[in-house]
Amino acid sequence: MTMTKQTLLNDLKKEVLQCKKCRICKCNQVFSCGNCDSKIMLIGEAPGKDEVKNKKPFVGAAGKNLTSYLEETDIDRESDLYITNVVKCRPTPIDNPNKNKKPDNGEIRNCLPFLLKEIEIIKPKLIVLCGGTSYGALTNKKSFKISDIRGKIFKINLNSVNCDAITIFHPSYLMQYANENQISQTKDDLKLIKSYLDLK
Numbered sequence: 001m002t003m004t005k006q007t008l009l010n011d012l013k014k015e016v017l018q019c020k021k022c023r024i025c026k027c028n029q030v031f032s033c034g035n036c037d038s039k040i041m042l043i044g045e046a047p048g049k050d051e052v053k054n055k056k057p058f059v060g061a062a063g064k065n066l067t068s069y070l071e072e073t074d075i076d077r078e079s080d081l082y083i084t085n086v087v088k089c090r091p092t093p094i095d096n097p098n099k100n101k102k103p104d105n106g107e108i109r110n111c112l113p114f115l116l117k118e119i120e121i122i123k124p125k126l127i128v129l130c131g132g133t134s135y136g137a138l139t140n141k142k143s144f145k146i147s148d149i150r151g152k153i154f155k156i157n158l159n160s161v162n163c164d165a166i167t168i169f170h171p172s173y174l175m176q177y178a179n180e181n182q183i184s185q186t187k188d189d190l191k192l193i194k195s196y197l198d199l200k
């Protein structure tokens with residue numbers, strides 16, 4: 001009997017929820033949301049406070065920002081996308097558990113096998129890398145400027161999955177620092193992303 005995507009994801013989720021590899025783990029991992037049959041997989045950095053509270057990625061201020069850009073492009077985040085993060089636990093500094101920090105290389109390395117497994121299960125046609133952490137984690141590139149790489153479709157080869165990928169500005173960057181031009185570029189990127197929904 002072949003296992004369905006949902007069954008495989010449920011098994012993976014159980015593994016993630018039991019994982020305690022990193023110091024940042026407080027046993028409140030955030031797994032994924034959206035449609036596991038979607039052609040498009042959107043990958044963010046890590047959950048924050050609101051995501052942990054709601055047990056769902058991209059639901060805080062940055063997530064709401066992303067949702068409004070998606071709605072403007074006529075992309076439904078629940079039915080058109082599968083959404084996850086590179087790191088499943090909320091990264092916080094040792095001395096301040098209420099603050100967010102960027103995941104460090106060790107946390108990314110520890111958590112990456114879960115993401116690779118998710119990609120293998122979902123088999124997306126397009127991976128949307130939301131910001132530098134997910135681009136760096138999946139391409140192994142260390143030195144790049146998001147403004148130089150965003151909006152360009154490239155091929156990505158991960159275990160048994162070969163698909164297209166695109167990098168976009170992270171919605172929290174857009175919210176805090178982006179200029180009009182970068183917002184307009186992101187809207188163009190989302191139109192390109194939407195075109196993958198029509199692929200057979």
Ligand code: SF4
Binds near residue numbers: 107
């Ligand atoms: S961040 Fe990932 S690898 Fe680290 S404890 Fe959480 S689930 Fe495990």
